[in-house]
Amino acid sequence: MLDATSSYKPMDSRIPMADRTGHRIVPETTRRTDRFPGTRYGNRPTMKDVAARAGVGLKTVSRVVNGEPGVTPETERRVQEAIEALGFRRNDSARVLRKGRTASIGLVLEDLADPFYGPLSRAVEEVARAHGALLINGSSAEDADREQELVLALCARRVDGLVVIPAGDDHRYLEPEIKAGVATVFVDRPAGHIDADVVVSDNFGGACDGVRHLIAHGHRRIGFIGDMPRIHTAAERLRGYRTAMEDAGIPVADAWMSLGVTDPERVRRAAREMLSGPEPVTAIFTGNNRVTVTVIRVLAEHARPVALVGFDDIELADLLQPGVTVVAQDAAALGRTAAERLFRQLDGTLIAPERIELPTRLITRGSGELPPAD
Amino acid sequence: MLDATSSYKPMDSRIPMADRTGHRIVPETTRRTDRFPGTRYGNRPTMKDVAARAGVGLKTVSRVVNGEPGVTPETERRVQEAIEALGFRRNDSARVLRKGRTASIGLVLEDLADPFYGPLSRAVEEVARAHGALLINGSSAEDADREQELVLALCARRVDGLVVIPAGDDHRYLEPEIKAGVATVFVDRPAGHIDADVVVSDNFGGACDGVRHLIAHGHRRIGFIGDMPRIHTAAERLRGYRTAMEDAGIPVADAWMSLGVTDPERVRRAAREMLSGPEPVTAIFTGNNRVTVTVIRVLAEHARPVALVGFDDIELADLLQPGVTVVAQDAAALGRTAAERLFRQLDGTLIAPERIELPTRLITRGSGELPPAD
């Protein structure tokens, strides 16, 4: 569980209660924040304190803080003054408890450090911001249990909605949450065993395009290196590869396909194997950005030129020799579309779950146009 | 304000209250979630509901949910059963209100889509996770007002701590928050007018190293293209440039220095200007990853070879022709160090604010070793 490893303790266990004069009891232990006289760790002024200082009622403070009408300018001034003096800041936890909405959404993705997810996350954040919501991120590290743990932690926080890039393939655990009104959109990969909104790229079509491009330039022995086949995108791209090959009447050898973790070591080995032997591949189609980068490194050391088309665009791809031809998907558009759909769910303007597929784009830069070298 | 633009409304404004039988009144309007009979938007079971169904007291449910001792296995089973049946999930807002800690921290950075901040953010998340906390992200877009708005929104959520990559240069607005016990660490750039923990890279030293490297390879007319001078890192790197030049006894021409937004268009123009004229620069030192990428593009079209050293490492830098020599800073280490310090503040094991400087590393790959081409 998330809080099992927590090493900092809830404040109740260390902070004595207020005494009955309304003043606070200062703890004997020396704390970092003792530098600031008159305040104490975790002991913030409340509306009650503000009201007392301004000599008004609790509700009047609330009205001022929320800009509600019905307060005399003079009263408002007094309240504002008290707020400034005490450094009061409304406690949104209490507000949320009362109002029922948190104005925050959760985003669970694989790895925030991956250049594909950064722009996606930023796009979700921008849409959230436009709707006045904050974004809570979590990285699942491609682990189904961790995904579930994160998602449920977010639900416990009562996020209004969830954008999930699934790591697992069974999301029935989300059913009670969705029933209870948590808006949910899956991105990049479909949800498992559950009826929900999904926004994905055209992985199948994109892979078809990429492989056909290689075929059109004369290649027949084309390798495919992709992610673990249990990941939906990887499976779809493999299917695209197979379909393109089949359509061209090219039988696919088992040795040409390598699926597995995108760990550089494995990918490097896979690439080297395809490139050696009596009938080496003359072109490689790579299943995602991480694989592409590793394969580029392998090809840079390889004697013969080998054609390459990669799924996902990568920075500086145009400046390499040759430029790297890619099937680009629009990460920001994925995130934006998903987030917009999420808020339409929250607006109530959406009725039935839908599957939205965003097109991919083949960007030719040279590496895919190399002729077969044999 | 954050919630000014909100288009989805708090639930109280649309959901009628429970009637006195304890059953819920179903609203007339047709909602998406009407698909799920018996439940309604935002209407979740509470511990009270669970207790009623299991035929136990409220506190007993609380004990089961929190794994506290003192519950018969049989009772626990009944409670678990009720939890499952109702799809109960503890409301952390209420919990937070009661306990005073949210087990979440905020991270405000410039742009999550920037490849420099992705790993940093991920590192912060990992540390947070190890301490049982969630991470709330916000992008300031390099705008001081937006930074403040985000930070204060996070404070209103009562995050336990804040990791801030400052956009503005005055953080006195944080004083009441810090006084009230919000742990705070600034990363990448120091805080303005406030005494707080800071974790930065050795921008000055790194820039010195990079420029000295160029000087050592025979360059004297060296250009500097950097970010806006009001950004601390940019100023420090400029200072490193000037110092290295001065130490080598090289007078710096104004035309060699260009500071401003990292917009590709401006950077491109700046680079072209330095490279033209009667006394063009023979080498360029770039102030960050975005500038470096743009300058690489300019140099790729340039007739003469021009030496280049960039601040920040970039992916695939080793595969370009020539490889790009960089002064690398460790974004993940910055994030990790800052987050660890944050939780040490929360543990109470930290006394005084400190400034921590992480070293940079010169990585030579070729572009910095080109001799002057004239």
Next chain:
DNA sequence: TAGAGCCTGGACAACGTTGTCAGCGTCGGG
């Protein structure tokens, strides 16, 4: 078998905010 002590369970208050509603004073009109 009575008394002591332990274990389990539940009633209750409190966390800080917001919605409801009622009270109070003032002002204008009848």
Next chain:
DNA sequence: CCCGACGCTGACAACGTTGTCCAGGCTCTA
């Protein structure tokens, strides 16, 4: 001069959870 209306203010309950504290039933021992 009285009454209604209106503008402003504040008392109070409720949101869902957890900590405190006490009651009741049990076991164990003398």
